[in-house]
Amino acid sequence: xxxxxxxxxxxxxxxxxxxxxLFNELFEKSNKNKAHIEITIDKENxxxxxxxxxxxxxxFEKYGxxxxxxxxxxxxxxxxxxxxxxxxxxxxxxxxxxxxxxxxKSVLGAGEGNDIFANSINERFVKNVAVLQSRNALFLExxxxxxxxxxxxxxxxxxxxxxxxxxxxxxxxFMPIVREVIRNGQIKIYFENVTFRQLMLxxxxxxxxxxxxxxxxxxxxxxxxxx
Numbered sequence: 001x002x003x004x005x006x007x008x009x010x011x012x013x014x015x016x017x018x019x020x021x022l023f024n025e026l027f028e029k030s031n032k033n034k035a036h037i038e039i040t041i042d043k044e045n046x047x048x049x050x051x052x053x054x055x056x057x058x059x060f061e062k063y064g065x066x067x068x069x070x071x072x073x074x075x076x077x078x079x080x081x082x083x084x085x086x087x088x089x090x091x092x093x094x095x096x097x098x099x100x101x102x103x104x105k106s107v108l109g110a111g112e113g114n115d116i117f118a119n120s121i122n123e124r125f126v127k128n129v130a131v132l133q134s135r136n137a138l139f140l141e142x143x144x145x146x147x148x149x150x151x152x153x154x155x156x157x158x159x160x161x162x163x164x165x166x167x168x169x170x171x172x173x174f175m176p177i178v179r180e181v182i183r184n185g186q187i188k189i190y191f192e193n194v195t196f197r198q199l200m201l202x203x204x205x206x207x208x209x210x211x212x213x214x215x216x217x218x219x220x221x222x223x224x225x226x227x
Contacts, residue, residue, distance in 0.1 A: 034084040040220075041079060065092070091201070100169065102166075104164060104166055106162055125144060126207075130203065156182040157181045160178050173189075
C-alpha cells in the first residue's frame with residue numbers, strides 16, 4: 001500500500017512538472033515577438049490614414065500577425081500599432097516598408113527607350129495571386145484584372161522574343177523572355193533561390209495593392225515590447 005502511495009506521488013509530481021513546462025512553453029510562444037509601432041504622418045497626408053490602416057491590416061492578417069491600431073495619437077500626426085505573433089523584425093518591416101508598386105517593363109536596347117505596361121500604377125491590377133510548389137520548384141501565379149488583359153496582350157505582342165521585367169518597388173523579381181502573346185492575362189513566374197515565406201510576402205503585397213503612404217525608417221519606429 002505504501003509503495004502504491006509513493007508511486008502515485010511520483011507520477012503526480014512528474015505530471016505537474018510536465019504540465020507546468022507545457023503551460024510555460026505555450027504561454028511564452030503566445031507572448032513572444034510583440035512590438036509597438038509608431039508611424040509619423042505628415043499633416044498633408046493625414047486624410048489617407050484610414051486607407052493606410054486598411055492595407056496594413058490586410059497584410060498583417062494574411063501573414064498571421066495580430067495587430068491593434070490605436071488612433072489616439074492622430075491629433076499629433078501619429079498612428080500607433082501593437083503587433084504580436086510575427087516571426088522577426090525583418091519580415092515585419094517587409095510587410096510595412098514594401099509600398100507595393102508593381103510594374104511590368106520591357107527590356108529594350110540602347111536608345112530604344114523603356115516601354116512600361118501599367119506605367120506608374122497606383123492601384124492593384126492583379127488578382128488570384130497564389131504561391132505554388134511543384135517538385136521542389138516554387139511558382140508565383142496571378143491573373144490580371146479584365147480591364148488590363150487586352151493591354152497586356154498588345155504589350156506581350158510588341159515584346160515577342162524580348163526580355164521583360166516584373167518589378168516590385170524598383171526591385172526586379174523576375175525577367176523572362178516573352179515566347180508568345182499572352183491573351184488571357186494569366187501569368188506564372190518560376191523562382192530560384194527564394195524561400196516559400198518570401199513568396200508569401202510577394203503574394204500578400206500584390207494582393208493588398210500599394211500603400212497609400214511610403215513607410216520607412218525615417219517615419220516608422222518599431223520597438224520590441226517585453227513578453
